[in-house]
Every structure is written in C-alpha cells, then in structure tokens.
Amino acid sequence: MxxxxxxxxxxxxxxxxxxxxxxxxxxxxxxxxxxxxxxxxxxxxxxxxxxxxxxxxxxxxxxxxxxxASQGPPTAEVDPPISPEGQDIRAYVRQPRHLRQPVGYRLAFLEQYHPNHTAYLPQGLRDQLHALGRSPAEQTPAGTFARDILNRLLIDLSWASSKLEGNTYSRLDTERLIDYGQVADGKDVLETQMILNHKQAIEYLVHHPEHACVQPDTLMALHALLSDGLMADPAACGRLRRRAVEIGGSVYLPVALPQRLEELFGIVVSLAAEILDPFEQAFFLMVHVPYLQPFEDVNKWVSRLAANIPFVRHNLCPLSFLDVPQQAYVDAMIGVYELNRMEFCATFLSGPTNAPASNTWP
Incomplete structure (x- = not known):
C-alpha cells in the first residue's frame, strides 16, 4: 500500500x-x-x-x-488604538513562525525588575488609572466594593475572560448560567465548565478577603478552581507543571525543568507581592505569570484573575477585560513571550472600554 x-x-x-x-x-x-x-x-x-x-x-x-481560512470568525474583531510601539510588536508576531527567532525563558527579563523602582506602566498612566479606578468604598475594609458589585463582576469577568479563550457563550448566556444555572443550548460541556470555574475563582477572592493577596497559595488555588474538570491530567489542577509545554502559534519555549520552574515561580510571586502600586502590581502579574507558564495549562486565566487581586484588596474598580479583542490579546502576549515587550499589553489597561474604572460600574 x-x-x-x-x-x-x-x-x-x-x-x-x-x-x-x-x-x-x-x-x-x-x-x-x-x-x-x-x-x-x-x-x-x-x-x-x-x-x-x-x-x-x-x-x-x-x-x-x-x-x-475561507470561513473565519463570523465578525471581524476591531483592534483597540495602539501606539507605534504596539504596532511594531503586532507586525512582528503576525509574521509566519519560520521568520521569527525561537527563544527560551530570559532570566534577565525578570532580574531587571526592581519592585517600586522599576515601572512597566508610566507614572502618567498610573495616575490616570488611579483617578478612574476609585470607588465609593475606598475607605472601607478590603473587598467591600467587589462584594457590592459581585453579581455584575461574576458575569462580566467570567464571560470576558472565557471569551478570550474561545468560549462561545454570549454575555446573556453567561448571565443565565450564573444566575439561574441554565446551560445554554448547543454549547460544549467544557465551555459551560469554564464559565462556572471562573465564577468559583472570583467568589474565592471576593468572599474571603484574606485570599486577596499575592502569595503562592492563592495563585495555586486560583489554578485549581479555574482548571477543575478541564485538564488532561486531573492531578495537574492546582499544581506546578512537571513537564515541558509548548505555546501554540509562538516560537517561545518556556522553562522545562520542574525544580527551576518552582524556584522561578517563587521569585515571580515574591517580586509581585512587594509592588505597592496596585495597577503596576496587576500588570506585572498579567505579564510574568503567562511568561513563566508555571502550570500545564490555564496560565493566562490565572493571570487575569490574579491581576484583580490588588483591585479587590484596595477597593478599586476591577479589571473585567470587556471588549478586549481575542486576537489582539494573543498577539500582545506573544510579544511578551518572544520580545519581552509590553507596550501592546498596556493597551488593555488604558483602553477606554476596559479601564478598571470604566463608567460602566455602578
């Protein structure tokens, strides 16, 4: 034959x-x-x-x-306004993979960061975000504002974060699932599980303010909740990975040695915990958790929930990721993986529809 x-x-x-x-x-x-x-x-x-x-x-x-390729998504995504630097990153990562230089984990990228001295977000942007992110509960105990808006936070963040991973639930479907337990017709069971896992992880942070702190146990718990029922190996839920992984669409190869991965995970969390500015702390987590890829899967999900820890803790308006285009988000993260550049990522904090503030919050 x-x-x-x-x-x-x-x-x-x-x-x-x-x-x-x-x-x-x-x-x-x-x-x-x-x-x-x-x-x-x-x-x-x-x-x-x-x-x-x-x-x-x-x-x-x-x-x-x-x-x-001839089918494609039903509607084209519109990229948010991005800086010339962000456009350069996008142009590079949208090249075919064989034209991009394979890279591994660069320790220097982490070593160059010094909490409260280094800043990924310019001071002007941080000032703007602080002004936009204030809530009526800023003088109350940690977690008060998140509890006040919990239902909307559960729906918006669960839907938007899941959508970034290709989930096809609509916002209305998500609302019905979270509020009434009504599973949308024709949806894959994994999509439903993804939404419900987000709900559990958000409640973990909001209902128990002591969890809203940057420490290894919190990130491991977030992973366990977010990945429940979705991992090829159920034992990998809430556990640092013990094998090498690859990233689809990228020429970046993360750290493979488990002992080294555990050491770096501790350093990343320790550095993040030292950062005093809540917006800088959130952005650091958004960048360095996916860059390290400490878990077998669901790393970006963990980073998006972890980025909200400082907002819950400081009673600031949460970061919902509403209206963040999926492909733009993927391109921005690949820019971090392959170039260690973050200008495109910063768009998702400063964009008018996704500022943690947003005037959409009551």
Missing amino acids: PRISLQQELDRLSALIAEHPDGVGSEALFKLLDGAVQRRTLQRRLALLVEQGRIGVQGGARSARYVC
Whole structure:
C-alpha cells in the first residue's frame, strides 16, 4: 500500500475541518481520524496548516477550534488604538513562525525588575488609572466594593475572560448560567465548565478577603478552581507543571525543568507581592505569570484573575477585560513571550472600554 504523503495528510485534514463551519477542536479531529495519526503528529499538522494560512484557529488552550481560512470568525474583531510601539510588536508576531527567532525563558527579563523602582506602566498612566479606578468604598475594609458589585463582576469577568479563550457563550448566556444555572443550548460541556470555574475563582477572592493577596497559595488555588474538570491530567489542577509545554502559534519555549520552574515561580510571586502600586502590581502579574507558564495549562486565566487581586484588596474598580479583542490579546502576549515587550499589553489597561474604572460600574 503506497505511503500517504505529508501533502495528502494536510489536504485530508483541511477537508475534514471544512466540514465543520462552526469550527472543530483537536480532540474531535483526533476521534474523527480514528487512529490515523498520533496526537502529537496531529498537533504538528494543525500548526503547519495554520502557518500556511489554510486554516484559522479561534480560542486558545483546550478550547481552541479550527476553521477553514475561507470561513473565519463570523465578525471581524476591531483592534483597540495602539501606539507605534504596539504596532511594531503586532507586525512582528503576525509574521509566519519560520521568520521569527525561537527563544527560551530570559532570566534577565525578570532580574531587571526592581519592585517600586522599576515601572512597566508610566507614572502618567498610573495616575490616570488611579483617578478612574476609585470607588465609593475606598475607605472601607478590603473587598467591600467587589462584594457590592459581585453579581455584575461574576458575569462580566467570567464571560470576558472565557471569551478570550474561545468560549462561545454570549454575555446573556453567561448571565443565565450564573444566575439561574441554565446551560445554554448547543454549547460544549467544557465551555459551560469554564464559565462556572471562573465564577468559583472570583467568589474565592471576593468572599474571603484574606485570599486577596499575592502569595503562592492563592495563585495555586486560583489554578485549581479555574482548571477543575478541564485538564488532561486531573492531578495537574492546582499544581506546578512537571513537564515541558509548548505555546501554540509562538516560537517561545518556556522553562522545562520542574525544580527551576518552582524556584522561578517563587521569585515571580515574591517580586509581585512587594509592588505597592496596585495597577503596576496587576500588570506585572498579567505579564510574568503567562511568561513563566508555571502550570500545564490555564496560565493566562490565572493571570487575569490574579491581576484583580490588588483591585479587590484596595477597593478599586476591577479589571473585567470587556471588549478586549481575542486576537489582539494573543498577539500582545506573544510579544511578551518572544520580545519581552509590553507596550501592546498596556493597551488593555488604558483602553477606554476596559479601564478598571470604566463608567460602566455602578
């Protein structure tokens, strides 16, 4: 029997994806192929098709869905206004992977940061965010404002954070699920679980103010709550990873040695805990938790919830990630991974629709 060529494999896989207008996940594809390829081979083939522009990918991590390039998302995302520096980052990371230089974890990126002396966010931006982020409860005990707006926070942050991972629940679907336990029709069970996990993690921070502090146990607990029922290995929930991982769409390879990973995780959390300015602390966590990739999966989810710890603690308006375009967010994070540049990421704090403040909060 003649050997199937790589091109034939790619053509077959592309045709299979084309049969699913709403997209299809890698696990479903693996089952449809019925053992014709190994899982790792399938992932490499999918990455190659994405690089060639024959298919697109929506979402990230375990919720990623592949679509024919001709189908694409139903509506185009509009990038937020970004600086010339942010545009440079976007242009670089949108190049094909073979044109970008493979990189590993750069310790110097972490060592160059000195809490309360180094600042990723300019003073003017921090002043602006402090003015916008004030709440009526700023003189009350920690967590008061978050509890006052808890229902809306649960819905907005659960929906927006999940959407960044490719979740297709609408905001109304999310509201019905959180308020009434009503599962949306036609949704994957993992999408429902993702929303409910966010709800549990937010309540963990808000109902127990003692948890709203930057320490290893808190981040591990957030991971355990956010990843519950979603990890390939259930034992990996709430545990630092013990194996190497790769990042889809990026040429960045995170630290692989478990002992080194544990050491760096401790340093990252310790540095973050020393930062006095709540907005700088939030941004540091948004950048360095995903950069380190301390968990097997769900790292960006943890970083988004962890970024809200200083806002809960200081009774500031929370960061909901509403209206953050998914592809822009992915591009910004890849800019951190591959270039250690954060100008694009800063857009998500300073944008008018997603300032922690926003006038949308009561």
